Amino acid sequence: MRVLVVFPHYPPDMEHFTRGLAEAGAEIHAIADVEFSEIPHHVAKHITNYVRIPTFRDEEVALNECERAFIGEDIQRVECLWEPLVIFAGALRERLGLPGMTRDDVLAFRDKDIMKQRVRDAGLRVPKSRRVTYAREIREAAEEYGFPVVIKPIAGVCSADTYRVSSSKDIDDILPQIAHLKEGNVEEFIHGEEFTFDAIVINGVPAFYSVNQYHPTMLVARQHEWISPGDLTFANPDIPKLKGGVKLGHDVLKALKFETGFIHMEWFLTEKGEAVFGEIAARPGGGNIVHLINYANDFDSFREWGNAVVSGKILTKPSREYNVTMVCKRAEGSGYIRHIAGLDRVRERCGKGIVSELIPKIGDPRTDWKRFYESDGYIIARHPDYEECFAMMQYLINEWRIFAAP
Numbered sequence: 441m442r443v444l445v446v447f448p449h450y451p452p453d454m455e456h457f458t459r460g461l462a463e464a465g466a467e468i469h470a471i472a473d474v475e476f477s478e479i480p481h482h483v484a485k486h487i488t489n490y491v492r493i494p495t496f497r498d499e500e501v502a503l504n505e506c507e508r509a510f511i512g513e514d515i516q517r518v519e520c521l522w523e524p525l526v527i528f529a530g531a532l533r534e535r536l537g538l539p540g541m542t543r544d545d546v547l548a549f550r551d552k553d554i555m556k557q558r559v560r561d562a563g564l565r566v567p568k569s570r571r572v573t574y575a576r577e578i579r580e581a582a583e584e585y586g587f588p589v590v591i592k593p594i595a596g597v598c599s600a601d602t603y604r605v606s607s608s609k610d611i612d613d614i615l616p617q618i619a620h621l622k623e624g625n626v627e628e629f630i631h632g633e634e635f636t637f638d639a640i641v642i643n644g645v646p647a648f649y650s651v652n653q654y655h656p657t658m659l660v661a662r663q664h665e666w667i668s669p670g671d672l673t674f675a676n677p678d679i680p681k682l683k684g685g686v687k688l689g690h691d692v693l694k695a696l697k698f699e700t701g702f703i704h705m706e707w708f709l710t711e712k713g714e715a716v717f718g719e720i721a722a723r724p725g726g727g728n729i730v731h732l733i734n735y736a737n738d739f740d741s742f743r744e745w746g747n748a749v750v751s752g753k754i755l756t757k758p759s760r761e762y763n764v765t766m767v768c769k770r771a772e773g774s775g776y777i778r779h780i781a782g783l784d785r786v787r788e789r790c791g792k793g794i795v796s797e798l799i800p801k802i803g804d805p806r807t808d809w810k811r812f813y814e815s816d817g818y819i820i821a822r823h824p825d826y827e828e829c830f831a832m833m834q835y836l837i838n839e840w841r842i843f844a845a846p
Contacts, residue, residue: 441750444510444536445470446520446529449483453730454521456742461519462486464746469515471506489513499528503535510536517749521702521723526550541699541722548696549722550595552625555696559717562695564688566717569627575615581626582611588629590659593621604629604659632710634658634718635682637689638725638733640741640748642700644693647754648744650733651677651685652725655833658706665770665809668837672830673732673764684715692720700752702745704729727813728766728820735764735795735822762822763829764795767836770815771844777804777816782839786819789839790832796820806844816842 448458448470459482462468469489472479476490484490491509496502518538520529530546533539548555553571560566570581571594582589582605591614592602601621603614618624634657639646654661655670677686685707692705704725706718724730730741737758744754771777777800787794797819800807809815819836823829 441465441516442467442469442514443517443519443749444506444515444532446518446525446532447472447522448487449479451522451726453724453726453742455480455483456730457521457724457745458483458486460740460742460744460746461749462746463743464750466746466750469510469513471509496525496528499531502528503531506532507535519701519749523550523721523723526722541697545697545699546722549698549720552592552594552719555719556625556627556717559692559695562691564691564695564717565714567628567630569625571623572626573623575611578611578615578624578626579608582608585626585628590627590629591618592625592627593618594623594625602659602662604663630708630710630716630718632708632714632716635685635707635709636725636729637685637703637705637707638729639689639693639703639705640701640745640754641693641698641703642748642752642754644697644699646690646693647748648739648741648758649677649686649689650674650736651682652729652732657708662810666772668770668840669768669813669815670833670837671727671729671732671766672833673729673736675736675760675763675824675826681709684713685709688715688717692717696720698722700748702741727768728818731796732764732766732820735820736760736762738762762824763826764820764822765829765833765836766818766820767833767840768813768815768818769840769842770809771800771806771842773844774806775844775846777802777806777842778845779843781841781843786836786840789835790819790821793821793823793829793832794819795822800842816844 443466467488470487471491471493493502493505518529518533526546530543548558556566556569572578588606634654636652639649652673661667661669702724705720708716739758747755799817807816821832
């Protein structure tokens with residue numbers, strides 16, 4: 441199968457997906473806006489044909505460039521796992537006359553207002569929401585839904601420019617921070633725990649799925665610098681507590697007519713046990729979530745996604761053996777990394793359960809915690825027992841600290 445990959449090397453996990461697609465037997469043709477020499481060798485070696493597109497800012501120009509380059513090349517699929525260009529990929533399928541999700545199909549995974557309306561139309565529980573352009577509309581929506589509400593971009597990524605507001609004064613404070621947005625979305629705030637539903641989907645049906653929980657919710661973690669965000673991926677996504685969210689994930693895929701690929705959905709579980717839709721993306725989750733899935737299942741999700749694309753099936757059975765946690769650490773202070781505390785203790789406590797870590801070096805500049813979920817470092821650990829994995833997560837949160845200073 442000849443597959444045209446949009447940005448074969450970015451975002452970072454895309455390198456693994458390009459490799460997985462090649463291992464599944466695809467002949468990879470690729471496009472991006474950089475010179476081929478700028479693509480890392482371990483990615484470039486899998487690419488048969490590469491075309492540099494000068495710009496993707498003008499969709500019509502980029503589509504014309506692709507049409508000239510690939511008409512007659514017998515391309516069979518177009519794949520894109522970078523959220524800002526998934527709509528372009530849908531338009532490119534239409535332009536090249538290829539199967540797969542169209543521009544309108546993909547729009548429902550990018551435009552949060554359209555997304556929620558289509559899910560709501562299917563009779564599924566979705567937060568009340570409204571598209572807004574002016575401050576007056578934000579205030580009207582907040583008055584209708586009642587505080588607190590959430591303000592977010594129509595097409596945001598990773599909770600960027602997303603805020604919980606609890607009063608009219610909060611709106612006043614936040615308006616300057618979102619002034620660069622042309623439009624946004626105001627939605628009802630859902631009180632509850634936050635989970636994900638991640639799946640490799642084939643012809644609309646999940647061939648494999650996994651559930652992860654954010655500790656605390658993503659919105660809280662993104663708004664408070666002192667928090668050490670923790671993820672916990674469940675070994676068994678079919679336990680009773682998660683049943684409603686797993687069913688919701690299947691139903692949302694039907695409502696949005698997703699076809700084949702990787703999806704990342706976020707959902708909430710209220711105190712009453714109700715599963716409430718958050719949002720969904722037509723791409724894998726970021727923040728190392730695919731790696732957590734792999735550690736949970738002794739499974740290569742990158743290659744199995746490739747198998748789903750090329751042969752319409754996954755070829756490895758997931759073990760469902762391990763619960764996996766990742767704790768990300770934000771340095772205290774500003775400037776450069778000067779001291780790391782508790783690392784020996786957490787390594788002794790978690791032992792062989794630690795499967796991956798990224799620890800900064802003394803003297804490294806501090807990372808912008810608002811831009812990078814993994815922040816200044818992370819540790820990933822796993823254990824077959826959920827309670828033990830949860831205890832390791834709490835230990836990593838409380839005992840490991842990074843300090844920065846000028």
